Amino acid sequence: MSHTAHIPSHRKPRRSASKLAVRAGVAGGVLSTLAMAGTASASPSAEPVAETTLEMPVLNLDLAAEVSSAVTTAAENTRAAAVEGELTAQEESARTGAAAEAKKAKEDAQQKADAEKKKAQEEADRKAEAERANRSSARATLSTKSSGATSSDGSGASVAAPATGSAAAIVNFARAQVGKAYVMGGTGPSSFDCSGLVQAAYRQAGISLPRMSQAQSSAGTSVSLSALQPGDILYWGSKGSAYHVAIYVGGGKFVGAQNPSTGIVERSLSYDKPTGAVRVL
Secondary structure: OOOOOOOOOOOOOOOOHHHHHHHHHHHHHHHHHHHHHHHHHHOOOOOOOOOOOOOOOOOOOOHHHHHHHHHHHHHHHHHHHHHHHHHHHHHHHHHHHHHHHHHHHHHHHHHHHHHHHHHHHHHHHHHHHHHHHHHHHHHHHHHHHHOOOOOEOOOOOEOOOOOOHHHHHHHHHHHHOOOOEEOOOOEOOOEEOHHHHHHHHHHOOOOOOOOOHHHHOOOOEEEOHHHOOOOOEEEEOOOOOOOEEEEEEEOOEEEEEEEOOOEEEEEEOOOOOOOEEEEOO
């Protein structure tokens, strides 16, 4: 064969770069798989790797709308809370104002009541003073009339002329009850006890006395038995704790509801001398 003849070449044709890259990738994948299999087989407790399909989260296209709705709801809740807080504050303010007004109204009413009470008391004091002045005048007149017509009944008490005015009303009523029954607790009109008779007699002169003899013996001003005047209250026992009372009617005599046996009688002071006397008129 001629040395110039064409001799076929035994060299393998050169592979393209793209095919080499593919084969390199395949080889790398095979090697990686073998490496993982080797690692799994090297660990006796390892679990077989299960084929898992991973799902990618799906993007919610309404996220912006939901965020906007949440913001709106939060704003509404905040506004509602503010309105409720303002209403609560207004209610508390109203309650406080009402309590203050009620307190002031109560204070004003109390002041008005106190003023009216004071005015009524002053008026009552003026009337009482006028009545005392009238009685003193009547007493002075009575004393003048009886200055030359006094005597003694042996008890030391002066015997004055008949009573006039309020004293006369008291004396006349007491004498009109003579002969009626004595009943414990009686206040008239058919029966009396001692203090019931005195109370009823003074009522004829427009004077209100306590019900019991103990309190009646402390009414008015103490007077001596030697200076008695018609209408004076006589008492037996200690002043303030007397056990019996009667009315001096003048002339050295008294009218009293003595006991159930005698009833209401008119007696001389010497019959049962009293312990003391008080003057209310």
